[in-house]
Every structure is written in structure tokens, then in C-alpha cells.
Amino acid sequence: KEDGKTLAHLAEDMRIQALCKAFALEFNGLLKIEPPIDFIVTTCLQSKSKVGSEGGCLSLEPYIEGEYIKYNNNSMFVKEDSPDDPDPFNQIAQAFSHFTFERSWGHFLVNDLQGVGHLLTDPAIQTRDPERFKLADTNLNEEGFKFFFTTHECNPICQKLGLKSNRQML
Numbered sequence: 001k002e003d004g005k006t007l008a009h010l011a012e013d014m015r016i017q018a019l020c021k022a023f024a025l026e027f028n029g030l031l032k033i034e035p036p037i038d039f040i041v042t043t044c045l046q047s048k049s050k051v052g053s054e055g056g057c058l059s060l061e062p063y064i065e066g067e068y069i070k071y072n073n074n075s076m077f078v079k080e081d082s083p084d085d086p087d088p089f090n091q092i093a094q095a096f097s098h099f100t101f102e103r104s105w106g107h108f109l110v111n112d113l114q115g116v117g118h119l120l121t122d123p124a125i126q127t128r129d130p131e132r133f134k135l136a137d138t139n140l141n142e143e144g145f146k147f148f149f150t151t152h153e154c155n156p157i158c159q160k161l162g163l164k165s166n167r168q169m170l
Contacts, residue, residue, distance in 0.1 A: 007057050010044040012135040017042050020110050020123045023100045030161060035118040037096055040064065066116035072097060074112045074124040074138050078151040089118060095157035097148060102163050109145050112138055 005013075021039045028036035040061050047056035071093035072078045079090050093113045100110040112124035125133055126144025133139045140147065149167040 005057060005059070007044065007046055009135050010042075010057050010059050012133060013059065014042050014044060016123065016125050016133060016136060019108070019125065020100075020120075023103065023110055024096070026103065027096055027099050031092075031157065033092060037092060037118050037120065039123065040115075040119060040121045061121060064116045064119055064121065068116055069114065071113040072111050072148070072151075074126065074140055074144050074147065076147045076151050078148075078153075091155040091157050092118075093120075094152060095155060095161065095163070098152060098154070098158050098163050098165065099161055101145065101148075102165055106145075106165070109148055111144065111148055 017039055021041075024037045024039060043060045045058045045060060047058075069087070069089075070077070070079065071090055078094060079087070081087060081090055097109060097111045097113065100108055107128045109126040110123050111126065112122065113120055114123075115121045124136065124138035124144070126148070127133055127139055127141055128145075130141050146167075149165070149169075152167070154163065154166070
């Protein structure tokens, strides 16, 4: 879809996806989960007639078939497990967000996780440095950290990874 973003905005979105994919590779290596958590790769196209000017950019990503689920967002939503039908991937997704905060020494937190099964798309990264990913309107900086930890409850995967950060520290 064409949404009026500039090439710089779309390039930043692609950098966010790439960083999330790198975090996922490390997370998967530590947990050895099947199927592994993954992020789709996005592509940016620019009209030949608009090269060197603003606009004319298009972001493309593969279609993901299946039931689309939102696991958390960048404000204060965290999907709760249903006692009748727990979603095994939900605990993985919540622990992944927590893991990114600790693995980055508190500089990043990946959230706004959504997708189909283990394949996620369009994540957000919260940053300690307000100059990092500043074109992304989903980066709420340190407020994003607070929003996540206000609602996050550590689960068995957080414990298996030895994650220690919590809402009291923020």
C-alpha cells in the first residue's frame, strides 16, 4: 500500500525489521524452539520517475496466510492466555520482547508483535536513545519500556532465559 512515507522512513522500517530478525536468531539459538520465531523481510520500491525526489515509495511484504494474532503493542496491550485454549506462541512472543530489552542492555525493546504463528510482521522498537529510529512513529522511547513492563508478567520462558528486569526497576 502506498502511504506517503518517504524513502528514509521506509529504509528505517527495513532496519527495524532487520534488527528484530537478528534478535530472533539469537533468541531461537538459546531456546531451540520449533518453529523458531521469525520476522518477514520487507522491500521498498521507488518509482523511476520519482528517484531523487520525495514520495513515490512503496513498501512490500509477503502475504502471510492464516489467522493474524496481535501479541502485544507499544502502549499497554499484552495478549492474555485463555485458560480454555492457551496460545503456546503467546508466551514465546512476550518472553521475546522481554529478552530484547535485556540482551540490548536496556537500549532497545522490540514489541508491537503480530503475525501468523511464528512469523511476525511490522514490529516496533522502543529505544533509550531518542535519536535512534526517530522516524518511526511507533518508537515511544523510554515510555515504551514503561508501558511494556507495566503489563508484562514473566512466564516460564522468561525464567528459563534468566530474565530479571521488571516493572519495579523502571
